Each structure stands twice: as structure tokens, then as C-alpha cells.
Amino acid sequence: MADEEDYSKLPLEERLTHKVWKVRQGAYAETIGGFETSRNENDSCFTPYKRSPELLKTFLSDSNVVAQELAVKLVEKYLELGGTPSVSQQFKSVGLVTVLGEKTLASSRKNTKDSAIECILLLVQNSESPDQVVEDLLPLFKHRLPKLVAGSVNSVSRVIEEFGCPIVSPKPIIPHLAKLFAHADRNVRAEATKLVVELHKWMGKSLETLLFDDLKPIQQKDLLKAFEAAKNETPQQKRFTRSQLEAQRLEAERQAAAEAAVAAASASGPEELMESGSNEHLMEIDGPMENQFSAYDMQDPVDVLSKLPGDFESRITSSVWKERKEVLEEVVAILSKAIKLDSHADYSNILRIFARCMKDANIQVVQLAANSIEYIIKGLRDSFQKYYSIVLLPIIERTKEKKASVATALNDALDSIFNATSLTCILDDSISGLQNKTPQVKIASAAYLQRCLAKTTKAPTSSEIDAIMTIGVKLLSDAQEPIRQASTEMIGTLKKIVGPREINMFLEKVDDNRKAKIDKFFESVQVKYNPVDSNQKRTSQSAAAAAAGASSLSSIKPRQSLTPSSMPVKRAATSPVKREDENNKVSSFGRGLTGRSLGTRPPSAIGKGSSNNVYSNSIRTNRIGNNGTGSNGADSTSFTNQEREELIKLREEKQQWLKERQEYLQLLNGFEQQRSFLKEEASQWREKCEQLQREFSSIDSEKDNTILRLTLELENAKLRVKDLEKDKQFLELQVNRQRYQDEYKRSSILQTQKQQEVVQQRKQEQQQLDQDIQNLQNSYVSPIREPSLSSQELSSRVNRLSIDGDKIISKGNTNNFATNKTPDRLSNFSMPSHQEEPPVQKSPFKIGATEDSWKRAAEVTNQLKARIEKMKARSRGQNTPK
Numbered sequence: 001m002a003d004e005e006d007y008s009k010l011p012l013e014e015r016l017t018h019k020v021w022k023v024r025q026g027a028y029a030e031t032i033g034g035f036e037t038s039r040n041e042n043d044s045c046f047t048p049y050k051r052s053p054e055l056l057k058t059f060l061s062d063s064n065v066v067a068q069e070l071a072v073k074l075v076e077k078y079l080e081l082g083g084t085p086s087v088s089q090q091f092k093s094v095g096l097v098t099v100l101g102e103k104t105l106a107s108s109r110k111n112t113k114d115s116a117i118e119c120i121l122l123l124v125q126n127s128e129s130p131d132q133v134v135e136d137l138l139p140l141f142k143h144r145l146p147k148l149v150a151g152s153v154n155s156v157s158r159v160i161e162e163f164g165c166p167i168v169s170p171k172p173i174i175p176h177l178a179k180l181f182a183h184a185d186r187n188v189r190a191e192a193t194k195l196v197v198e199l200h201k202w203m204g205k206s207l208e209t210l211l212f213d214d215l216k217p218i219q220q221k222d223l224l225k226a227f228e229a230a231k232n233e234t235p236q237q238k239r240f241t242r243s244q245l246e247a248q249r250l251e252a253e254r255q256a257a258a259e260a261a262v263a264a265a266s267a268s269g270p271e272e273l274m275e276s277g278s279n280e281h282l283m284e285i286d287g288p289m290e291n292q293f294s295a296y297d298m299q300d301p302v303d304v305l306s307k308l309p310g311d312f313e314s315r316i317t318s319s320v321w322k323e324r325k326e327v328l329e330e331v332v333a334i335l336s337k338a339i340k341l342d343s344h345a346d347y348s349n350i351l352r353i354f355a356r357c358m359k360d361a362n363i364q365v366v367q368l369a370a371n372s373i374e375y376i377i378k379g380l381r382d383s384f385q386k387y388y389s390i391v392l393l394p395i396i397e398r399t400k401e402k403k404a405s406v407a408t409a410l411n412d413a414l415d416s417i418f419n420a421t422s423l424t425c426i427l428d429d430s431i432s433g434l435q436n437k438t439p440q441v442k443i444a445s446a447a448y449l450q451r452c453l454a455k456t457t458k459a460p461t462s463s464e465i466d467a468i469m470t471i472g473v474k475l476l477s478d479a480q481e482p483i484r485q486a487s488t489e490m491i492g493t494l495k496k497i498v499g500p501r502e503i504n505m506f507l508e509k510v511d512d513n514r515k516a517k518i519d520k521f522f523e524s525v526q527v528k529y530n531p532v533d534s535n536q537k538r539t540s541q542s543a544a545a546a547a548a549g550a551s552s553l554s555s556i557k558p559r560q561s562l563t564p565s566s567m568p569v570k571r572a573a574t575s576p577v578k579r580e581d582e583n584n585k586v587s588s589f590g591r592g593l594t595g596r597s598l599g600t601r602p603p604s605a606i607g608k609g610s611s612n613n614v615y616s617n618s619i620r621t622n623r624i625g626n627n628g629t630g631s632n633g634a635d636s637t638s639f640t641n642q643e644r645e646e647l648i649k650l651r652e653e654k655q656q657w658l659k660e661r662q663e664y665l666q667l668l669n670g671f672e673q674q675r676s677f678l679k680e681e682a683s684q685w686r687e688k689c690e691q692l693q694r695e696f697s698s699i700d701s702e703k704d705n706t707i708l709r710l711t712l713e714l715e716n717a718k719l720r721v722k723d724l725e726k727d728k729q730f731l732e733l734q735v736n737r738q739r740y741q742d743e744y745k746r747s748s749i750l751q752t753q754k755q756q757e758v759v760q761q762r763k764q765e766q767q768q769l770d771q772d773i774q775n776l777q778n779s780y781v782s783p784i785r786e787p788s789l790s791s792q793e794l795s796s797r798v799n800r801l802s803i804d805g806d807k808i809i810s811k812g813n814t815n816n817f818a819t820n821k822t823p824d825r826l827s828n829f830s831m832p833s834h835q836e837e838p839p840v841q842k843s844p845f846k847i848g849a850t851e852d853s854w855k856r857a858a859e860v861t862n863q864l865k866a867r868i869e870k871m872k873a874r875s876r877g878q879n880t881p882k
Contacts, residue, residue: 005372007023007026008026010023012027012030012031013048015027015030016028016031016055016059016332017058021062021063021064021066021067023068024062024064024067024071025064025070026068026411028059028070028071028073029070029072029687031045031074031250032073032074033076035074035077035078035081035082036077036081036361038081038082041081041082041083041084044624045082046078046081046082049078049082050082050087050090051157053087053090053091053093053094053096054094054410056074056075056078056096057095057096058100059071059074059075060072060075060096060099060100060103060104061099062345063105065107065108065109065112068103068104068107068112068867069109069111069115072100072104072112072116072119073115075100075115075119076115076118076122079119079122079123079126082123083122083123083125083126083128084126084242085126085128085242086756088123088126088128088341089125089127089128091123092127092132092133092136095122095136097136097137098121098136098137098140099137100116100120101120101136101137101140101148101151101152101155102140102143102148105117105148105151105152105154105155106145106147106148106151107753112211113151116151116155116178117154117155120133120137120155120158120159120161121158121159121162121239124159124162124163124167124168124241125163125239125240125241125242125309126241126242127241128243129160130163130167130168130241131168131172133159133756134156134159134168134172134173135172137152137155137156138156138172138173138176139182140152141153141176141179142179146183146184146185146187146188147187149180149183149185149190149192150185150187150191151189152188152192153180153188153192153195154191154194155197155267156173156195157194157195160195160198160199160202161198162237162238162239163237163238163239164202164235164236164237165199165202165203165235165236165298166202167237167241169298170199170202170203170207170298171196171298171299173199174199174207174210174211175213177192177195177211178211178214178215179214179679180192180195181193181215181219187475193222193223193226194386195225196211196223196226197223197226197230199229200230201229201234201235202235203235206296206299209336209337209339210339213337216569217555232617246785273372289612290391296339296340299339299340300340301340301341301342301343302338302339302340302342302379303341303342303345304335304338304341304342304379305345305347305350306332307334307683308326308331308350309330309336310332311327312327312331312351315327316328316353316357321360321361321362321364321365323364324365325362325364325365325368326361328357328365328368329368330741331368332368332371332372332375335375335376336375336378337371338375338377339378339379341376341379342612343380343383344697346694346697346698346701347376347380347696348387349385349388350376350607351373351391352374352389352390352455354369354370354372354373354391355391355394356394357369357398358370358391358394358395358398359394359398363401363403363406366406366409366410366820367405367406367409368399370395370406370409370410370412370413371412371413373391373395373413373416374409374412374413374416374636375680376808377413377416377417377419377420379417380420381420382420383678384417384420384421384424385420385421386690388417388420388421388425388426389429391394391413391417391599392414392417392426392429393429393432393433393710395410395413395414396414396430396432396433396436396441396445396448396801397433397436397441397758398410399411399414399433399440399444399445399448400438400439400441400444401440402440407444409526410444411444414448415448415486415580415583417450418451418452418455420456422456422458423452423453423456423458423460423464424460424461424464426448426449426452427464427467427468427613430445430448430452431445431449431467431471432445432470433445433448434446434449434471434472434475435471437482437483438571439483442475442483442486443482443483443486446472446475446483446486446487446490447489447490448487449468449490450486450489450490450493453490453493453494453497453527454493454525454526454527455527455530456497456527456528457528457529457530458529459495459497459498459529460494460498462502465494465498465502465503468490468491468494469491469494469506470506472487472490472491472494472506473487473491473506473507473509475487476488476491476510476514484514485517488514488517488518488521489521489525491503491507491518492517492518492519492520492521492522492523492525493522493525494526495522496522497520497527497529500522540605548834566852683689708725753866774850776857776860807881
């Protein structure tokens with residue numbers, strides 16, 4: 001207990017970093033309490049962390065999970081109550097977002113993860129660049145810990161769910177999605193699916209185009225099911241950034257000021273002022289804010305012209321239809337993957353090729369060319385407007401095709417052209433199609449013009465109405481019913497836009513049955529054009545003028561109105577003739593303020609009037625007596641001097657206001673003339689800019705072609721150098737190989753010569769040995785005769801003997817020098833069969849010579865045996881492989 005009391009006496013800064021986790025936990029709780037009792041975001045309790053944001057990094061890295069939970073809560077309260085754009089920038093500069101993700105998103109405690117995600121949402125809310133917060137979390141998608149990867153994906157999904165793609169761009173997120181779906185952990189894949197569903201709510205089909213090529217078919221199927229389940233959910237921003245909240249606050253203050261001005265005007269003027277202009281203006285302000293996000297705008301433009309096949313023009317003009325079809329299939333595959341095209345490139349050449357394909361005899365070529373045109377239009381959008389004249393009429397003329405797939409491709413291309421242009425742009429070519437001799441072209445052109453009229457948001461001009469109705473009425477009397485029906489629908493749609501008054505004069509000679517069909521379609525057709533929307537700006541200006549008039553009236557002190565008892569009463573005329581004369585007098589114009597009628601003006605007149613009209617209405621209201629009529633010029637004597645002076649002042653003010661109004665009108669006319677002049681000048685400059693852009697684009701293309709050509713030449717030169725180096729190395733190898741072969745042959749020849757010399761020498765030695773053996777045999781056969789060789793000479797010859805390893809076998813014959821092993825040549829030795837054994841000499845003086853001869857023969861044989869064994873051992877040693 002004493003230790004705890006000592007801990008509590010420590011300063012807060014020391015307890016926040018104390019080694020005991022309970023002390024840190026208590027310090028975190030105390031800091032959170034200080035944040036909650038702060039007055040505003042500039043309170044002193046936030047100052048230490050604004051000066052040293054590294055402290056928050058220490059808190060988030062707390063080793064104890066219980067204390068870490070409160071640490072994350074501390075950071076959440078800091079961002080909620082003291083967060084500013086500068087604080088979010090500090091988080092970015094010191095890497096606190098990364099630390100927040102790594103240390104808390106993989107926590108096993110639910111409160112810790114929830115607080116961490118709330119911190120990320122607060123960072124996005126307070127930051128001036130919310131994309132930076134998400135980009136700091138994206139590296140965690142590659143972390144080795146699956147739990148952290150799933151937590152980071154979940155946090156990004158929550159950011160998209162709360163703020164939407166208009167605030168946080170999905171562009172940096174999309175490249176990571178395919179790897180998340182290939183992750184081994186199923187929780188990561190599940191969180192990735194949630195993230196993709198949230199992105200699909202905002203991006204639609206464009207996300208499928210960007211993502212599905214990198215996914216497996218089973219993954220695509222699962223995602224399509226998820227998209228189908230969430231197709232009825234409208235994307236909506238649930239949480240607003242700091243800048244958006246500030247804009248809403250300012251808008252609310254402006255609305256409150258406008259309502260106060262209207263209330264002041266209603267207190268001093270007629271009540272119709274509120275109903276005529278101000279309510280419409282307030283209703284316009286209070287309407288829901290439209291979604292301004294466009295997935296097309298976030299895409300990077302793609303230069304598809306550089307990706308087309310190099311032999312595109314040669315193959316598209318081939319006489320073989322399969323080659324034309326195959327090259328168009330390659331082009332369609334390239335264009336379908338490019339959501340946004342480079343608007344600075346020149347597409348006129350390729351569009352002219354597609355326009356020529358509209359006349360191709362093969363319908364598959366026509367269909368693929370129409371698809372290619374549609375992809376280019378969708379990739380360029382408004383930038384396509386300068387190319388529409390190249391392809392529009394060829395497509396309209398090809399609509400004679402009856403096959404459903406080809407007709408659908410052509411109609412889709414035509415609709416895309418209108419979406420990128422306007423009704424004025426497509427009208428001339430459409431009317432040309434209505435005048436075509438082919439009935440199917442007439443039907444398709446009328447249907448196309450009807451679709452364009454139904455989708456246009458701008459009413460056609462009088463000249464355009466005349467052109468449409470002239471040809472349309474003519475087609476109403478055509479011999480074929482489909483043409484008449486298509487013209488009926490076209491005229492009925494036009495009537496819905498401009499009203500019956502504009503086209504009734506064209507239908508005077510049309511039979512009643514056809515008129516009835518036009519009226520029936522007129523009642524059922526749906527169009528986008530809304531006259532109220534077209535006049536919305538004008539209405540807003542009128543409401544603003546009315547509010548300005550009301551604010552000017554509120555500054556004038558209201559005059560005390562006269563009561564009926566104080567007003568002089570004039571007896572009304574009793575004769576009908578007199579009443580009629582009085583009515584004529586009252587209704588006459590030009591008698592001044594008191595000579596005008598005091599009847600109530602319609603609300604429309606009040607809405608169109610200026611502030612002086614409002615004030616004059618209030619005057620007339622004060623001049624009305626009990627009988628409901630106003631005073632005329634004859635009753636001016638009944639006014640008091642004060643009223644007469646006030647009337648004179650009002651007349652002077654009116655004249656002054658009329659004069660100012662005239663001056664303003666003249667000034668406005670001058671502005672209009674200047675505006676038209678500037679508009680013409682701007683159009684001229686725009687044409688010059690477009691011409692310069694075309695020249696610059698041509699120059700850039702020539703420069704790029706030159707660079708590309710030089711680059712190719714450099715690459716070819718490098719390849720030639722590499723080939724020459726390879727040839728040089730090959731020649732060097734051949735030279736070395738030839739040299740080695742020559743040396744090998746030379747050494748082989750020398751070795752062969754040496755072997756032949758050795759063999760020759762051995763043969764000579766063998767012959768000498770055979771001779772010596774023969775001599776020994778002779779000495780054995782004739783022991784009486786003295787040997788011709790001495791024992792020393794025989795031993796020297798035996799020492800010179802070289803044996804090549806012939807195997808010695810033992811014959812076991814006692815006559816073979818009394819030895820066990822002798823050479824084969826000796827083993828084959830035998831006395832000739834035809835020779836008779838010489839008689840044994842029995843002379844006593846010859847016995848000693850015979851014994852000496854045997855001893856010498858035995859000695860020589862033993863020496864020969866030992867020599868042979870050594871020679872065989874040496875021969876075996878040489879023949880043994882190393």
C-alpha cells in the first residue's frame with residue numbers, strides 16, 4: 001500500500017512511462033479524464049502531445065495488453081477532442097499510423113481493435129489529405145502475420161464504408177486486392193471480399209474490369225454473388241471530414257440569414273414574397289447533395305495506340321476475312337481493358353479504319369468494329385466530340401443489318417456517341433438516315449433519334465424542331481407500318497419535351513387515328529428533360545433578388561397605417577353609370593400613384609417584381625379603406641400634409657429607382673454584348689489551342705517515333721556486337737580445339753613410335769631368351785658336352801630379359817629343370833619324339849662334369865624364375881589403373 005501511495009505522488013509524465021503497468025494504466029485513465037474535461041482543442045492538456053507526438057508512439061507500444069487498451073483509448077480521445085489537420089500531419093511525419101496498425105490491429109482484445117479503427121477514422125476525418133492515412137496502412141497488407149493483415153484490411157474497409165470513394169481514392173488500394181485473394185489465410189480473404197464489395201458500391205463495373213483479370217474463375221464467381229447481394233444498397237457517405245462539416249456549418253448560417261430576411265420581409269410586406277421566391281430557394285438548398293464521385297476520373301489514361309498490333313493496317317485491309325476478324329479481336333481485347341484513354345492522342349486514323357469496316361461484307365467484322373468504336377467512345381467520353389462525324393453516318397447506314405447481335409452492337413455504339421456529344425451533333429446525320437432509301441435504316445434512325453430525345457437534358461431549338469417534324473410527318477404517311485410507328489414514337493417523344501403547342505401546326509394534315517397514337521405515346525413516354533431544372537438558375541436569381549428586396553425593406557421604419565375611423569369616407573356612387581365611370585377612372589393608366597388600381601396582384605407578379613414593387617404594394621395596402629377601394633386623384637385633398645409630403649417623396653424615389661433600373665438594364669445589355677464578344681473570342685482561342693495541340697501532338701509523335709527508331713537501331717547495333725563477340729569466341733574455341741587436336745595427334749604418334757620401339761625391343765629380348773633357353777635345352781640334352789656359355793654370361797642375359805606378363809603354368813614335369821613354374825614356352829618344351837635318348841655315359845671321369853652341369857642349370861633356372869616373378873610384379877603394377 002505504501003508503494004501505491006508513493007506512485008500516486010509521482011508526476012503524471014513519469015507515471016505515463018513507469019515500468020509498472022498498473023501505474024501506467026492509472027496515468028492513461030487520468031489523461032483521458034483531462035481530455036474529456038477540456039474546453040476546446042487548444043486546451044493546455046493537449047499541448048505536450050502536440051509538441052512531442054513521439055509520446056503517443058510509446059503509449060501505443062505498451063507491452064501490457066490491459067494497459068495498451070487504455071493507451072489506445074487515450075489516443076482516440078486525443079484525436080476526437082483535440083484533433084486538427086496539423087495533428088494528423090504530425091501522425092504522418094512521425095509514423096504513428098504505422099505504429100497504430102502494427103501494435104493494435106492484431107490485438108486479441110476487441111476494445112483495443114475497435115479503438116484503433118476509430119483512431120484511423122478520426123485521422124481521416126481531421127486530415128486534409130485522407131489518402132495519406134490509407135497509404136500508410138497499405139504496407140501492412142504484405143505483413144507475415146495473417147492476423148495483422150486481416151485487421152489492416154478491415155480498417156481500410158471501414159474507411160471506405162464510412163467516408164466513401166469521393167473522400168478516399170481507391171486507386172492505391174486496387175493493386176493489392178489480387179494478392180489478398182491469393183492469401184493462405186481465409187480470414188484475410190473474407191476481409192478482402194468485404195473491402196471489394198464496399199468499393200464496388202462506388203465504382204460499379206469499372207472495378208470488375210480492373211480486378212477480375214487477376215482472379216481465378218471461382219473467386220470471380222463468389223464476388224459476383226456478393227455484388228448481387230449488395231446491389232440494392234446505395235453508396236452514401238456516412239461520416240464527414242472536418243472541411244465538409246465546416247462547409248455545412250457555413251451553409252446553415254447562410255440559410256438562417258436567408259430565413260431571417262424572409263421573415264423580416266413578410267412582416268413588412270405581402271405574404272406572397274415568402275411563397276414566390278424564398279421558399280423555392282430554401283427548398284433547393286435543403287435538397288440532398290448529389291454524389292460527385294466518378295470511377296472514370298480516378299483512372300490513369302492509357303495510350304492504346306502504342307499497344308495495337310504492328311501489322312494492324314495491313315491485316316485489316318487483307319482480302320481474307322479471317323485475318324480482318326482476328327486482328328479486330330486483338331484490338332477489342334486491348335480496348336476493353338482500357339477504361340480511360342489518353343485524350344491527347346489522335347484517334348482519327350483508327351476511327352476511319354473502323355468506319356470503313358462498316359461497309360465490310362462480313363458481319364463479324366462489322367460487329368467487332370462497332371464494339372471497338374464503343375470502347376473508344378467510353379474511354380474518351382467528352383473528348384470524343386471532335387471525332388463523332390467520322391463514324392456516325394457509316395454506323396447509321398449499316399443499321400440495315402437484321403442480325404440481332406450486330407444490330408445491338410451498332411445501337412450501343414450510336415448510344416455511346418450521343419452520350420459523348422449532344423442532340424445538336426447527331427441530328428443532321430440522323431435526319432440523313434431518315435431520308436435513306438432502305439426501310440430498315442429509316443426505322444433504326446427514327447428509333448435512335450427517339451432514344452436521344454428521351455435522354456437529352458436540353459430542349460431542341462426551333463430550327464431543330466422544324467427539321468425533325470418535317471421529315472417525321474413525311475414518314476407518318478409511309479407505306480410500311482414499322483416506319484410509321486417509329487416516326488410516331490419519335491414525334492410523341494418530341495411533343496413530351498417541347499409541348500403540344502410547338503408541334504400542333506405540323507400535325508394539321510395528319511389523320512386523327514395517327515394523332516391519337518402520337519398522343520398515346522406522348523402520355524406514356526418518359527424523358528429526362530425537365531423545364532423546371534432548366535429554369536432553376538433563373539428561379540434562384542429571382543429568389544435572391546426578392547430576399548435582397550426584403551432585407552432593404554427591413555431597414556426602413558414602417559409607417560403607422562391609418563385606421564378606418566381616421567380615414568375620410570367618401571360615399572360610394574349609387575348609379576350604375578357612375579360606378580362604371582369610376583371604375584374606368586380607377587383603371588386608367590398614367591394618373592400617378594393614386595390613380596392606379598389597388599386590387600391585389602397575383603403572386604407571380606410579386607415574384608417577378610423588384611423591391612420597389614414590394615414597397616408600393618405595402619403603400620397600396622395602407623391606402624385601402626373600408627369599402628375596399630383606393631383614393632384617386634380627386635381625393636388628394638383628403639390627405640394630410642404629412643401624407644402628401646410622403647407621397648411626393650415616394651414618387652421621387654420611384655423616378656430615381658426607375659432611372660437606376662434603366663441604367664442597370666443598359667449596363668446589363670453592355671455586359672451581354674461583352675459576354676457574347678468574349679464568348680466568340682474564347683471560341684477562336686479554343687480553336688487555336690486545339691490546332692496548336694494537334695501540331696504539338698504531331699511533333700511529339702514524330703519525336704517519339706524518332707526516339708523509338710534510334711532506340712531500335714541502338715538495340716540492333718548492340719545485338720550485332722553481341723553476335724560478333726560470340727563469333728569471335730567460337731573461332732577462338734575452334735582454333736584452340738584444332739591446336740589441341742594437332743598436339744594430341746603429335747603426342748599419339750610419338751607414343752605409338754615409342755610403343756613400337758618397346759615392342760621391337762621386347763621381341764628382340766624374347767628372341768634372345770628363346771635362344772638362351774634353346775641353349776639350355778641343348779646343354780640338358782647333352783650333359784656330356786661342355787656348355788657353350790658360362791654361368792656368368794647366362795646370368796647377365798637373364799638380367800637383361802624382359803617379360804610382358806605372360807602367365808607361367810606348372811607342368812609338374814621333373815625334366816623341366818626341376819622347377820614348379822616355368823614359362824609357357826618352357827612348359828611346351830619336350831624332347832623330339834623322333835630323337836632317341838642318348839645313352840648314359842658310365843665313365844667315372846664324366847660323372848663329375850654331369851653333376852656340375854646340373855648344378856649350373858639349376859642355379860640359372862632359379863635366377864630366371866626370380867627374375868620372371870619380378871618382371872611380372874612390375875608389369876602388374878604398371879597395368880593397375882590409377
